Amino acid sequence: MKSLKARLTTLVLLLLALTSGCSAQSVPLTDEELQAIPAPPREFRAAWIATVANIDWPSRPGLSVDEQKAELLRIMDRAAELNLNALIFQVRPACDAMYQSSLEPWSEFLTGTMGKAPEPFYDPLAFAIEEAHRRGIELHAWFNPYRARHPQGKSAISADHISKKRPELVKQYGKYLWLDPGEKAVQDHSIAVMLDVARRYDVDGIHIDDYFYPYKERGPDGKILDFPDERSWQEYRRGGGTLSRDDWRRENVNAFIRRLYTELRKVKPHVKFGISPFGIYRPGCPPGIQGFDQYSELYADARKWLHEGWLDYWTPQLYWKIESRAQSYPVLLRYWVQENRQGRHIWPGNFTSKVLEDWPVSEILEQVRVTRQQEGASGNVHFSFKALQRSQALADGLKELYAVRALPPASTWLDDRPPARPTLELSVEPDGLSVTARWKPGDEERPFLWVLYTRPGGQWKTHVLPGAYREAKLQLSGADEVEYAVAIAAVDRCGNEGPKAGLKVQLKKAGQ
Structure with a gap:
């Protein structure tokens, strides 16, 4: 089985195109073409x-750190498999903490003993945030x-x-x-x-x-x-x-x-x-x-x-x-x-x-x-x-x-400024069997999500990707001549989608 890192590094999408050598040149999509792209689903x-009484995680107090992490990873993988886009993780069951805190003791539902830290040490909240965000899921x-x-x-x-x-x-x-x-x-x-958690951790809610x-x-x-x-x-x-x-x-x-x-708005507005x-x-x-x-x-x-x-x-x-x-x-x-x-x-x-x-x-x-x-x-x-x-x-x-991934609805009262338009490049691989789309953020702010739009023929498809992604490999198969298009847009922490960058390419058999 491919590692999680490998699966998250490269997205493989099946598109109609050629199975033999080809030549191609990409051109920008017009404003009219970009505006005609359907909006992504939002839900x-x-x-x-x-975590209280070990209802969901960990399955019992005092598991080893490796067992705790493995159980949490299974939760994350299941959430991604079901196309969930948010998890609500109980971090304070009873004036205790599922994270490192100077204000309250470690939870006994984690280690079996109130006040006892995990050994070897790790921070479950930080771990959960990292793994959720790696999958494009809010925590x-x-x-x-x-x-x-x-x-x-x-x-x-x-x-x-x-x-x-x-x-x-x-x-x-x-x-x-x-x-x-x-x-x-x-x-x-x-x-x-x-507020301590809001300040120190990259939580979404x-x-x-x-x-x-x-x-x-x-x-x-x-x-x-x-x-x-x-x-x-x-x-x-x-x-x-x-x-x-x-x-x-x-x-x-x-x-x-x-x-x-009121105070949360001041500490971390998004x-x-x-x-x-x-x-x-x-x-x-x-x-x-x-x-x-x-x-x-x-x-x-x-x-x-x-x-x-x-x-x-x-x-x-x-x-x-x-x-x-x-x-x-x-x-x-x-x-x-x-x-x-x-x-x-x-x-x-x-x-x-x-x-x-x-x-x-x-x-x-x-x-x-x-x-x-x-x-x-x-x-x-x-x-x-x-x-x-x-x-x-x-x-x-x-x-x-939940067959198609959806964006969370935008919270425009928190922030209605969309992220900048990204830059986009398309390149046909030497084997003629795939095209690689590469993109970069339009400014220094890292998007939380990307929406990648692909048009293999006449119909647009939507793909919601984690913000760490910077490329997608589009594998091709099966037509003598095809035009397809790719567009990309950034999505910020409040769910605002920015303007799209778009390119289209004509693929033809070599020699035609």
């Missing part, structure tokens, strides 16, 4: 890689902003964990340890952790999910426990606060979301901020919807965040079947699209792992189709990656749906 195709870092200890945590808590360093900020709540969102120092710490104030826990007597935030609540009241306790809790989360989005809330805003929104009320239970005023535009993409967890009446996938998707006043990306989350239980694969495939049919929605995020590895029927279905 966000992503999956979550959950988003996924954080839990408030969870401090998960029930699946088994090792001793290390001395550098926040529950040891700042115990007054951490509350025992049922089976969990939880940061108190009402403490300003909690907001400071969690935002510092996320910062992502948080549906855990704000915790889902309700019950005590030994079976009664629902109230979250123990009396200290921060009384401090708020002493400071002259007049909100009700529920509204105060919601405002604590609002302030966190608003501040994180990094997208995504939120994946519980899929129902409130029962009755829209009419007929029933179920859990995140507004009153998690103190998450999720609709407000979308209305205000304090995010770049919105991934509501629509974890129900299409046919469900009380929690209808298409009805909830339409609701969130209609609430999208600021024109952010709507990329719903799908409970894809249910195909490993009792859902038919056809349910997830149809949900992707429903999303495509809904104007204003432009992608899907699958929970979680293990389903894409363990269900071959699902993988085969997604291969059909």
